[in-house]
Amino acid sequence: MHLQFGVGSGQALPTLSTGGQAQMDKLFRVVEWFSHYVSGVLMAGSIFILMLMVLVEVVTRYIMNQPLSLADEYGGYMLVAMTMVGLAYTWKEKGHIYVDLVVNRLPDSLRMKLRLVTLILAMILSVLLVVASWELVSQSFLFGARSGSWLRTPLAWPQMTLILGSVMLAAQLFVDIVRLVRSLTAAGGGR
16 A cells, blocks of 8 residues: 655645555444444443343342342443443444534535544544553553452453443544545545
């Protein structure tokens, strides 16, 4: 894969060769597959598992008078996992809150450039989230951190969903950034 630089008009943005674009598009499909199936479908299925876990907890507590005390701890882990891992799917489906009162009044070229700036800022924040999550999990492994409940769950394992979710969000943001840069350069607005 080699880079070709645009000629004329002072265009400084690199463009990929046709083979490079095909490889990049293949990477985009992989990222979006993970966003759909891992971040979307799997996390939606987790909601059902969480519901069953709470149901079993209610039955054992109130009908059998023998509580398992699993739903509180593991339900909390699952809620964090569903939230963090679900970020990429929600981003891909444009499900996050988006206030466009001012943005819609801007010219298209300026709107696209502003969108690029906000995507880059979101990417920076998601990379910081990856780093912070990595440090948290590393410290949990290093110190052998465990939950305070009778289950004594090693905390590093459920915390790994923080890393997975933030990496998947960063990957989805990367896809959006590259696609927007492509459309800006194709429209001549990337100068």
